[in-house]
Amino acid sequence: MASRKSSKPRPRNALYAQSGGVTAVINASALGVIEACRRHRDRIGHLYAGRDGIVGALTEDLIDIGREDPAAIRALRHTPAGSFGSARYKLKDLERDRAKYERLIEVFRAHDIGYFFYNGGNDSMDTALKLSQLGEQLGHSVACIGIPKTVDNDLPLTDCCPGFGSVAKYVAVSTLEASLDVASMARTSTKVFILEVMGRHAGWIAAAGGLAGRKAGDPPHIILFPEIAFDRERFLARVRETVEQRGFCVIVASEGARDADGQFLSDMGTRDAFGHVQLGGVAPTLAAMIKDALGYKYHWALADYLQRSARHIASRVDVEQAYAVGRAAVELALAGKNAVMPVIVRKSSKPYRWKIGSVSIAAVANREKMVPRNYITADGFGITAACRRYLEPLIGGEDYPPFKSGIPVYAKLSNARVRRKLQAFVI
Amino acid sequence: MASRKSSKPRPRNALYAQSGGVTAVINASALGVIEACRRHRDRIGHLYAGRDGIVGALTEDLIDIGREDPAAIRALRHTPAGSFGSARYKLKDLERDRAKYERLIEVFRAHDIGYFFYNGGNDSMDTALKLSQLGEQLGHSVACIGIPKTVDNDLPLTDCCPGFGSVAKYVAVSTLEASLDVASMARTSTKVFILEVMGRHAGWIAAAGGLAGRKAGDPPHIILFPEIAFDRERFLARVRETVEQRGFCVIVASEGARDADGQFLSDMGTRDAFGHVQLGGVAPTLAAMIKDALGYKYHWALADYLQRSARHIASRVDVEQAYAVGRAAVELALAGKNAVMPVIVRKSSKPYRWKIGSVSIAAVANREKMVPRNYITADGFGITAACRRYLEPLIGGEDYPPFKSGIPVYAKLSNARVRRKLQAFVI
Numbered sequence: 001m002a003s004r005k006s007s008k009p010r011p012r013n014a015l016y017a018q019s020g021g022v023t024a025v026i027n028a029s030a031l032g033v034i035e036a037c038r039r040h041r042d043r044i045g046h047l048y049a050g051r052d053g054i055v056g057a058l059t060e061d062l063i064d065i066g067r068e069d070p071a072a073i074r075a076l077r078h079t080p081a082g083s084f085g086s087a088r089y090k091l092k093d094l095e096r097d098r099a100k101y102e103r104l105i106e107v108f109r110a111h112d113i114g115y116f117f118y119n120g121g122n123d124s125m126d127t128a129l130k131l132s133q134l135g136e137q138l139g140h141s142v143a144c145i146g147i148p149k150t151v152d153n154d155l156p157l158t159d160c161c162p163g164f165g166s167v168a169k170y171v172a173v174s175t176l177e178a179s180l181d182v183a184s185m186a187r188t189s190t191k192v193f194i195l196e197v198m199g200r201h202a203g204w205i206a207a208a209g210g211l212a213g214r215k216a217g218d219p220p221h222i223i224l225f226p227e228i229a230f231d232r233e234r235f236l237a238r239v240r241e242t243v244e245q246r247g248f249c250v251i252v253a254s255e256g257a258r259d260a261d262g263q264f265l266s267d268m269g270t271r272d273a274f275g276h277v278q279l280g281g282v283a284p285t286l287a288a289m290i291k292d293a294l295g296y297k298y299h300w301a302l303a304d305y306l307q308r309s310a311r312h313i314a315s316r317v318d319v320e321q322a323y324a325v326g327r328a329a330v331e332l333a334l335a336g337k338n339a340v341m342p343v344i345v346r347k348s349s350k351p352y353r354w355k356i357g358s359v360s361i362a363a364v365a366n367r368e369k370m371v372p373r374n375y376i377t378a379d380g381f382g383i384t385a386a387c388r389r390y391l392e393p394l395i396g397g398e399d400y401p402p403f404k405s406g407i408p409v410y411a412k413l414s415n416a417r418v419r420r421k422l423q424a425f426v427i
Numbered sequence: 428m429a430s431r432k433s434s435k436p437r438p439r440n441a442l443y444a445q446s447g448g449v450t451a452v453i454n455a456s457a458l459g460v461i462e463a464c465r466r467h468r469d470r471i472g473h474l475y476a477g478r479d480g481i482v483g484a485l486t487e488d489l490i491d492i493g494r495e496d497p498a499a500i501r502a503l504r505h506t507p508a509g510s511f512g513s514a515r516y517k518l519k520d521l522e523r524d525r526a527k528y529e530r531l532i533e534v535f536r537a538h539d540i541g542y543f544f545y546n547g548g549n550d551s552m553d554t555a556l557k558l559s560q561l562g563e564q565l566g567h568s569v570a571c572i573g574i575p576k577t578v579d580n581d582l583p584l585t586d587c588c589p590g591f592g593s594v595a596k597y598v599a600v601s602t603l604e605a606s607l608d609v610a611s612m613a614r615t616s617t618k619v620f621i622l623e624v625m626g627r628h629a630g631w632i633a634a635a636g637g638l639a640g641r642k643a644g645d646p647p648h649i650i651l652f653p654e655i656a657f658d659r660e661r662f663l664a665r666v667r668e669t670v671e672q673r674g675f676c677v678i679v680a681s682e683g684a685r686d687a688d689g690q691f692l693s694d695m696g697t698r699d700a701f702g703h704v705q706l707g708g709v710a711p712t713l714a715a716m717i718k719d720a721l722g723y724k725y726h727w728a729l730a731d732y733l734q735r736s737a738r739h740i741a742s743r744v745d746v747e748q749a750y751a752v753g754r755a756a757v758e759l760a761l762a763g764k765n766a767v768m769p770v771i772v773r774k775s776s777k778p779y780r781w782k783i784g785s786v787s788i789a790a791v792a793n794r795e796k797m798v799p800r801n802y803i804t805a806d807g808f809g810i811t812a813a814c815r816r817y818l819e820p821l822i823g824g825e826d827y828p829p830f831k832s833g834i835p836v837y838a839k840l841s842n843a844r845v846r847r848k849l850q851a852f853v854i
Binding site: 022024052080083086087172173176178183184185193300302303305306312315395397403405408410 | 507601603604612615620726727731736823824834835
């Protein structure tokens with residue numbers, strides 16, 4: 001009986017892209033986007049993904065998510081890394097990279113992309129902002145919504161970044177476990193253990209190592225933050241004091257640790273017995289320093305990609321937040337917003353309660369949030385109670401993937417390509 | 428009504444000691460010993476542990492396990508590393524270290540130790556064997572029972588070694604997760620990823636990385652075993668071929684990888700841009716080699732102690748076997764055996780079924796079990812179906828520890844000291 005409403009907006013298509021270093025939960029954000037789009041088929045037509053992120057968007061290499069096996073899509077919730085492919089590919093400013101921005105708008109127009117969901121960090125938010133502006137200028141309006149993602153936890157205006165909670169949990173658990181190992185053998189074996197973790201600019205991941213200790217004197221005994229200038233003599237004195245008092249010393253070192261001149265420890269190198277420079281990361285540099293000055297037997301570990309892909313020990317809170325920001329991005333777009341990013345808003349720490357808010361992308365782009373000084377102990381080697389109050393809820397809860405034959409069953413997508421409509425574009 | 432049987436043997440005390448590198452499940456073996464001793468209070472009086480293993484036994488620094496909080500004891504099942512302390516302390520042969528062996532017998536006599544349970548690898552079995560022989564000679568009979576433990580899986584005559592299954596699971600899971608990470612970013616970022624794992628002599632742990640791949644072409648693309656002579660040209664050709672075909676290459680390298688002359692890659696060093704020797708482990712050596720010859724962007728991880736302490740991702744089969752060999756050691760002692768070691772006997776692979784057997788320690792001591800050639804593919808870079816059939820059951824099942832505030836709750840023992848009866852002994 002009811003007549004069709006002619007005022008109803010015609011459905012437009014959506015494009016989702018993953019950007020930058022991947023995480024254990026970025027695919028949970030993808031799932032949030034996918035499921036929210038499906039709930040609004042009247043407003044959103046096809047949902048595509050850029051193969052390898054923005055690179056796929058530029059080269060019109062788009063994935064038709066709608067053709068994917070529904071079970072594989074559901075498995076995105078517990079699958080680490082970027083199942084549609086991600087990219088380290090930064091677009092410069094509009095003047096220098098105008099051809100690329102215009103190409104993106106051309107691709108958007110060709111595929112009637114009315115919604116662009118960009119899942120990344122600071123750089124990606126900058127790109128999303130420029131695209132929303134340029135689309136407007138070129139007469140192809142597109143809602144560009146950022147979805148926060150970074151293990152570094154350095155985005156401003158959000159309580160935390162999806163991806164961080166899981167790497168934080170991995171680092172806390174690994175520090176605890178390795179510390180038990182070192183403690184049990186220190187009398188006749190290794191005295192100093194160093195775990196090098198990610199975080200070139202901000203020390204959030206290193207700080208998470210501090211969650212391994214529950215009371216004073218518990219390992220880790222030393223945390224090295226990029227935010228605190230490294231002082232060789234103070235560091236060595238603390239290592240010696242710790243080994244003498246406790247029998248061993250556990251150190252969590254950020255890859256971004258640097259001295260007062262801003263020189264990274266990882267770039268310093270050390271000299272071997274022949275006076276040759278030995279290059280390497282922060283951990284081997286510290287280990288050689290300790291060996292030379294104090295003579296202690298050491299071991300060190302470099303978690304590298306293991307830390308950010310460790311979905312098997314993901315934080316449940318992190319998984320839930322990653323999903324929630326993906327879903328919220330779609331809802332913001334449908335509410336008519338543009339150039340915004342959903343964020344996590346903390347309502348209380350004990351018990352931990354949070355909700356989704358949103359901020360303008362312009363306020364996020366290209367800004368970094370460091371570990372504040374009051375989160376670091378006065379001596380610069382540990383985390384304060386305030387830091388613990390902030391961090392602890394973010395690693396809360398477990399969310400194990402299903403296992404088969406001893407290993408997790410992760411999603412394998414077919415990633416079918418959308419038919420091309422444009423000329424090739426060489427990037 | 429029944430009269431007391433005067434023929435009943437008087438209870439004697441037992442000593443348990445952990446030895447060598449610790450594992451995620453050695454404490455489960457300790458629990459097996461403890462619970463079995465408790466079931467036989469009529470035969471076994473006090474159960475002590477050597478603080479820091481044999482070092483505690485030598486210095487008469489004994490822990491009274493009976494005074495421990497029962498909840499803490501139960502938690503040993505899910506607590507990694509050596510909760511009583513372990514030691515890298517090898518006793519030499521009877522001639523050279525006779526004073527130490529005699530001291531051990533003196534401590535055993537002073538505390539009426541009639542049962543010695545020594546939880547370790549090849550070296551430890553040798554010590555247990557000598558102690559059983561010397562005790563006999565010196566008129567203090569003691570049942571010396573070995574309990575197998577080593578992440579290296581290199582003990583002969585047992586299907587596997589408790590401790591190995593969990594490190595194998597960790598390495599398989601980590602390889603799988605890091606491979607997804609690399610795969611999702613290879614187009615614009617890292618092309619080659621190397622995970623360096625333990626196993627100085629035998630390549631069992633490296634082999635376990637192969638479980639990450641379910642079908643041909645899946646990562647890891649290259650495994651480097653100590654058993655296969657490293658050939659630089661063949662290796663580089665395979666890396667190049669893999670990157671060209673698949674877009675990226677994942678390598679699992681044993682720390683024991685070596686060339687045809689037996690020189691360890693970790694000792695080779697590489698040269699930096701200034702021609703200076705760069706020392707380091709296998710992974711950085713391989714990375715530098717690849718960078719120089721092929722120019723690919725690389726990343727590498729060194730799991731180090733993280734791999735052997737990762738109780739959070741332990742194999743359930745491994746936990747069960749570790750517990751079972753601990754319990755069986757006590758039962759063997761009570762059955763009048765001496766100088767034996769319980770072993771795992773595989774009854775079938777699919778479905779996996781196993782039972783406990785026992786072997787003479789003399790047959791185990793100082794022997795190593797390498798990965799057999801038919802477990803390694805013809806090209807030397809992968810594992811065969813036979814190897815997979817052997818390995819896969821060993822990583823079967825999960826056995827998560829309890830968590831609180833985001834991290835596992837591991838046992839903390841009070842480790843109360845037994846009153847000393849002897850003069851001090853300096854080691």
